[in-house]
Amino acid sequence: MSGIILILALLFIKTINCKSPNILFIIVDDLRPSLKCYGDQEAYTPNIDKLSSTSFLFKNAYAQQALCGPSRSSFLTSRRPDTLNVYVNEYSYWRSTVGNFTTLPQHFKQNGYHTYSIGKVFHPGKMSNFTDDYPYSWSTEAFHPKTDAYTNAKVCIGKDGKLAKNLICPVIPEYQPDGTLPDLESLNEAVRFLKYKNEIADKPYFLAVGFHKPHIPLKFPIQYIGWSIGEHGEFAKYSNFDIATKVPLLIHVPGFSENEVIFSNPVELVDLFPTLVDLTQVSEPLKRCAFNKSEILCTEGRSLVPSIFKKSLNKNIPPSVAFTQYPRPGLRPTLQPNSDQPKFQEITIMGYSLRTNRYKYTEWVKFSIKTFKPNWDVVYGRELYDHVIDPDENNNIVDRDVLKNITKALRKKLILGWRYS
DSSP: OOOOOOOEEEEEEOOOOSSSSSSEEEEEEEEOSSSSGGOOOTTTOOHHHHHTTEEEEEEEESSSSSSSHHHHHHHHTTTOHHHOOOOOSOOOOHHHHHHOOOOOOHHHHHTTOEEEEEEESSSSSSTTTTTTTTSSSSSSSSSSGGEEEGTTSSOOOTTOOEOOOOOOEEGGGGSSSSGGGGHHHHHHHHHHHHHHOOOOEEOEEEEEEEEETTTTSEEEEEEGGOOOOOOOGSSSSSSSHHHHHHHEEEETTTOOSSSOOOEOOEEEGHHHHHHHHHHHHHHHHOBOOOSOOOOOSOBBSOSSSHHHHHHTTOOOOOOOEEEEEEESSSOOTTTTSSSSSGGGGGGEEEEEEEESEEEEEEEEEEEETTTEEEEEEEEEEEEEEEETTOOOOOOTTTTGGHHHHHHHHHHHHHHOOOOGG
């Protein structure tokens, strides 16, 4: 399995004796849809496939940026990178620099839920104020595995038999420092919490569990060995290609999603916040954000609930689009500055992409980090892919005369942006 995709966002809603449903929100870092339930017959993913058989499965779900910090900040606030001014890891805490926006777990906490974070949910460090956004988002301090301290330790067996560092590192967990791995610690803590809360159903809970693998370094139990790379000549996720932005998204609602229901329309991770609000009816539906950034509680996505109900009634679902973006420091790949992960002050170009049911259109344009706005009059490159004939996005057809009207229409929609989609 090639694991160079940003987030698996998987939601599981479970009823208990409380009036409101519990929420188990599972995030798997860098897992792309290389799953059997997404059509990959080489994948062995029995547990996710079992869940998929009774879930709403979204075949074309997209992160807003193929980088951990900006993507997590985006879907947890339902705001896009251009609103948060977050494009790189470890740059700023959006509450301090842009606005004290209400997050997804914070909203449920404010409406009577016990909220708890396990593992990698918010991006750790400066981007979440070194607190995982506690106490705003969580009822108690977040849980992080102790064995995170050994992430870059020399525990991989080299060709000479000595221990060394390596990006790909199959291991025997009980022989690791403290006898386990971070994701196994997170799993055990999640099981402990669920058992405890199911015995003491004092209030509904929002439990977020963030698994780190298959994010590098790939330190994993040896029985799961197998990994491949190389699409578009890339080793990592830092691009606007579907291979870097498309994520698995499953939503299971007991009593409602009793069979697998597949959605093909593009959806976005900023849609998660309003969708959960509507499914649980924890509050009034979120309103769409205005043009200014002063609103504390709003969404830059859209609820997926209307589509879910239309699908269940065999009604047609209107076409939709998804927007993604990625920054660059210059026109050519470079080590200094790092063209994959530029520092904030090095960003001079932004690639904006629009994904429809059939096409992917991308423009690389001049970008100002002072105004946080693109200059659509200065275009460095354009890409157009037709997913009917080229699902892997290997053939850029943007210069074909026969497609110039399609390109023109897609460009207009891209510039207008999400507010008019």
